[in-house]
Amino acid sequence: MSAEELELDELLGAYALDAVSEEERRAVDQYLLISPKARQEVAEHREVATMLAWSGMSAPEGLWDRIAASLDTSIDEAPRPSGRLASVLDGSSGAGAAGAAVGGVSADPVVDLAARRRTSARHRWRSAGSWVAASAAAAVVAVIAVTALTGTETEQPPLAAAVEQARSDRDSQVATLMRADGTVGAEVVIDQDGHGYLLGASLPSLPSDQTYQLWGVIGEQVISLGVLGTNPEIELFSSGGEAVSTLVVTIEPAGGVVSNGNPDGAFAGDVGMIGSV
Template identity: 30%
Template structure:
């Protein structure tokens, strides 16, 4: 690998896509290059998050529902008498236990349904994250993968990996500034000067790395751009690009 190649191999290194001989050389470079070491740490954190399912918290209304159902259970006072007192006491206990069981069944039946739905949602998100990670990995590890690295605004950096054989591209960014809640970063394919939407990225920004599989096929695109757009994205760019990257030939 040339000196220039070493600085563009951070994404492939994180995904264990470098051949062993190149990996050893890159690790020697990594020990002396703080910029690449920082990118490796950020890309590693991003790759880890892609594989994790999101934990679920009980819905806020659960406590109110439980307390409401408990209040609806009437506790009968014990009936004590000289004759048959024990039988009446046992009968009262049975009535109270039955009512309590009904309330508990209603509450915990609802909990079980909610937990099942929450688990299904978490599994669905996990499957989506795994699918995205697999698609990103397929681009990064493609035999014909070409890497282009460049500077974005405000000191951020961007890396685009293109596989013409797979007709797909992936983008990694580090240090993007955070955006207001009504704004997102939108990615674009550059089709000979005509910008074609390639999806959006969240605007959380910060020092961590972000990654995205560009939506759609690469086709004849010669590069990509990134702009700041209203939430949900735009049909055409509405602001000047904060970065333009040409695809490596």
């Protein structure tokens, strides 16, 4: 593994929490296209974030203080990253569509930008990582403690509960993705913050050298929203808060592609508000 790849691996946790600069985001976006292991790590970080956001449980009194006291970094002292989840792939354009515009990063003629970025990334990841570790530990202990006290178990996995929460909100958006022959392949729910959930249980499993990939039509641009793997069930993605008019799932070579000019055989559907249905 190269030094650049090691540096990008250090950014994955912060990337999943949307705590990276635009320059770092673009670098990680390209890295995710070629590294299935990195994509899996980002997905795991986001699943933890979703679990924390939707657990809906109250910890026993004093539990959080005891957990914080046992950790090297106090939960209260660690900075909180933004709650918005970053998209797996951003800025890819389809055939006939303009590529997504990405703002440039101003250069400093005196400071070594690469060294500063490495130092900044490691410091930020240590801070964000401490917060994630502390929060994840607290969430897991809280679930165990509440289960032990009540003698009950949660009825739904965290992701399924998050989907149901989004579905119950009239400000969320939904789409049913179908082939031209009417075959239903997947359902999608996007909450008002742009957090999306693709339910792909109806998609046929693919061989290991292929993958499903999700695309969103935003204005006149076709943007990649994520590589879904060979057998997606519930997959997280983010629209970045942009208004998505149409969603498309295509079959691509393993690892995904930057752009797609041949959506034949794809599952597609228009996005509509739950409150208007």
